[in-house]
Amino acid sequence: MMKYKILLSFASIMLLAGCETLQTPQQRQQAAARQQAAARHADERLHRIQGQVESSEMEYARLVQEMQQLREEVRSFNSQISQLNSKMSSLEAKQAREMNELIKRVEGLLKKSVASxxxxxxxxxxxxxxxxxxxxxxxxxxxxxxxxxxxxxxxxxxxxxxxxxxxxxxxx
CATH class of the missing domain: 3.10.350.10 (LysM domain)
Known part of the structure; x- marks a missing residue:
């Protein structure tokens, strides 16, 4: 950023020094004032743009960090889902075994009841x-x-x- 200021100042000085025309001192003063105003305006625009760039960089860094956190949360949720699916499968298998045992016991009791x-x-x-x-x-x-x-x-x-x-x- 400092390079641009130096370059702009140097270009302004060169223009002022190299523009010796047949102008009156008053015209030269007006031209110099216009050039200084243009340089100030360019400098102000440069500062505004620098501020916008810095703001954009900060926002980008914040978004990158937020995205990183969201990725971590997604990984955590996926891990939890896998664990829950595993537990659910084992519970379903256990439930099926218990149901089969109950059915066999009830059938046995029914047969005893019928026989007696x-x-x-x-x-x-x-x-x-x-x-x-x-x-x-x-x-x-x-x-x-x-x-x-x-x-x-x-x-x-x-x-x-x-x-x-x-x-x-x-x-x-």
Whole structure:
């Protein structure tokens, strides 16, 4: 920036020194005053531009820093997402294993329950079953060797919903 000032001042001096024409002293003074005013105006513009450049550089540095911080946050979030996905996958696998174990236990309990109860013939060949906590129509059907559809038809059920204590006729 200082180079521009020196160059501008040097150019002004050279113009003033090399412009000896047939002017009156008053005209030379006016020309010198105009040149000085032009030099001041150029110097003011130069200072304004320097200020704008400095301001732009500061804003650029701030934006670069902000972008760096955002990149760090994105990396952190991506890491957290990966960890959560991993945990979720292991929880889903654990849940599936536990559900299979529960189904097997309920089926075993149903088979024991069915074996321990005497069959009551009503509505043709079949047995009566009292629904207990955790029983489902599919587990009951599996335990008795029949189908959900057959149980629903024999008991006039419109949906698969059953409740604890409900008595169901299980056709053979």
């Amino acid at each position: 109860r005497p069959s009551k013939p009503s509505r043709g060949a079949g047995r009566e079953h009292v629904v207990e906590s955790g029983h489902t129509l599919s587990a009951i059907a599996s335990a008795y060797g029949t189908t959900v559809k057959a149980i629903k038809q024999a008991n006039n059920l419109k949906s698969d919903s059953i409740y604890v204590g409900q008595k169901l006729f299980i056709p053979e």
